[in-house]
Amino acid sequence: xxxxxxxxxxxxxxxxxxxxxxxxxxxxxxxxxxxxxxxxxxxxxxxxxxxxxxxxxxxxxxxxxxxxxxxxxxxxxxxxxxxxxxxxxxxxxxxxxxxxxxxxxxxxxxxx
Amino acid sequence: xxxxxxxxxxxxxxxxxxxxxxxxxxxxxxxxxxxxxxxxxxxxxxxxxxxxxxxxxxxxxxxxxxxxxxxxxxxxxxxxxxxxxxxxxxxxxxxxxxxxxxxxxxxxxxxxxxxxxxxxxxxxxxxxxxxxxxxxxxxxxxxxxxxxxxxxxxxxxxxxxxxxxxxxxxxxxxxxxxxxxxxxxxxxxxxxxxxxxxxxxxxxxxxxxxxxxxxxxxxxxxxxxxxxxxxxxx
Numbered sequence: 001x002x003x004x005x006x007x008x009x010x011x012x013x014x015x016x017x018x019x020x021x022x023x024x025x026x027x028x029x030x031x032x033x034x035x036x037x038x039x040x041x042x043x044x045x046x047x048x049x050x051x052x053x054x055x056x057x058x059x060x061x062x063x064x065x066x067x068x069x070x071x072x073x074x075x076x077x078x079x080x081x082x083x084x085x086x087x088x089x090x091x092x093x094x095x096x097x098x099x100x101x102x103x104x105x106x107x108x109x110x111x112x
Numbered sequence: 113x114x115x116x117x118x119x120x121x122x123x124x125x126x127x128x129x130x131x132x133x134x135x136x137x138x139x140x141x142x143x144x145x146x147x148x149x150x151x152x153x154x155x156x157x158x159x160x161x162x163x164x165x166x167x168x169x170x171x172x173x174x175x176x177x178x179x180x181x182x183x184x185x186x187x188x189x190x191x192x193x194x195x196x197x198x199x200x201x202x203x204x205x206x207x208x209x210x211x212x213x214x215x216x217x218x219x220x221x222x223x224x225x226x227x228x229x230x231x232x233x234x235x236x237x238x239x240x241x242x243x244x245x246x247x248x249x250x251x252x253x254x255x256x257x258x259x260x261x262x263x264x265x266x267x268x269x270x271x272x273x274x275x276x277x278x279x280x281x282x283x284x285x286x287x288x289x290x291x292x293x294x295x296x297x298x299x300x301x302x303x304x305x306x307x308x309x310x311x312x313x314x315x316x317x318x319x320x321x322x323x324x325x326x327x328x329x330x331x332x333x334x335x336x337x338x339x340x341x342x343x344x345x346x
Contacts, residue, residue, distance in 0.1 A: 013221045023211035030207055030340075034200045037182050037345055047346070054341035058334055065214045065330045067323075073124055074131035075139050079150060086161045093169045100173035108175060 014070070022064045029057050149324045153331045156284075160335050163277050164342055170269045179265030181344050185249070199344050202245050203336065206285075209238025210333040213326045220304070220322035228322060229299035235329060236292035239285050246282050250275075274343070281339060284332050295325055 033053040036046060063069040068076055118141045122130050131140050139147050171178055182195035189197070216231035253274070257264045260272040298304065303317040310317055 013218060016215070016218065019211065019214045019218060023207070023214070026207045026211070027204065030200075030203050033341065033345060034196065034203070037196055040182070050341050050345050054337055057337045061210065061330055061334050061337070065210060065333075066327055071142070072121075072131060072140055073128035075142055075147070075150070077128055078139075079154060082154060082158075086158070086165075089161070089165055090168070093165050094172070097169045097173040100169075101175060104173065104175050 018064060022060050025060060026057055029053050029060075033057075143320045146320060146324050146327070149327050153327065156331065156335075160277075160280070160338070163273075163280065164338060167273045167277060167343065170273060171267070174267045174269055176267040178267050179263065179270050181346075184253075184265050185344060196344060198245060198249055199340065202242055202249075203340055205238055205242050205245070206333050206336050209235045209242070210330055212238065213329045217323045217326040220299075220319040223305065223319065225299060225302060225305055228319070229296055232292055232299055232322065232325075233296040236289055236296055239289040239292060239329075239332075243282060243285055243289060246278065246285075250278075277339060277343060281332070281335055284335070288329050288332050291325060292329070295322065 030053075033050060036049045036053070041049060068079070121127055121140060131138050134140075183193070185199050186193040186195045187197040188194075212231045212234040216228050216235060219227040219231060258271045258274065260275055262268050263271045298317065299322070302308075303310075304319045304321065307316045307318065309315065
């Protein structure tokens, strides 16, 4: 095995500890998000906690299990910027849903 | 692209400008198959986003109450109903298999054939367990009268979103399990050490295939994180 191959290998290998840490964290975070339901939190607290644990878990999986943390920015940016399109879509559809529920309430219950 | 030169390139945003403006290869140090998998996963992200967004739209525009998921998906332990028990176990099973996959990728790059193969096999078995539990969940709900067009718990849209979203995710898991078993066999046989040409692609086998498979598997776990949050917990 020549030197270049050796170096390529070491670049792709990370200490086992980091994987075990992330693994453990994912378990703990999943447990916490289950606890949100267990203790039946309601309203903003519930939604906030669900989103917080969800984004933390998703971030850990992408950054370390999918190695994005170690990839070059050219790839990371190509993968993450399209997510803004999804964010726009969510905002559009949330507005649309409000309009739909308003018209439904208006026509179903008051007859227009 | 050898790592020797990769280390000499600028990093961060400056590196991005450099890579994008360079000749021939924009994504330095990324094997083409790995990049193609990322592009596939990006498109898959959009598909799942469309499902989850239409679910959001459907749920927030119905005038009938949405079924209480923590009751609908509760399991009885003895005579006590435990909310979301099966879903919680499924989540832990999938995270476990994601962890074994991450370790398989690590051992693959270290050319540790045995450890890599056993961990890929463990991942496959974890995935199979998940699919098994999902079949149990589906048949339980179907017995309780949940249909894509109606259900006894509340808003009628619940059934169609449930079957569509978890079904599409389940298909992803099933396909992943099939590939995991195939790759476990390939790894045990030593294809990645000998560089044996693949039956289907006729490309030389390399341990990078394990990382590509790992990307897919982690993505399946990633989607479940979002389904768990939005469909089951919300």
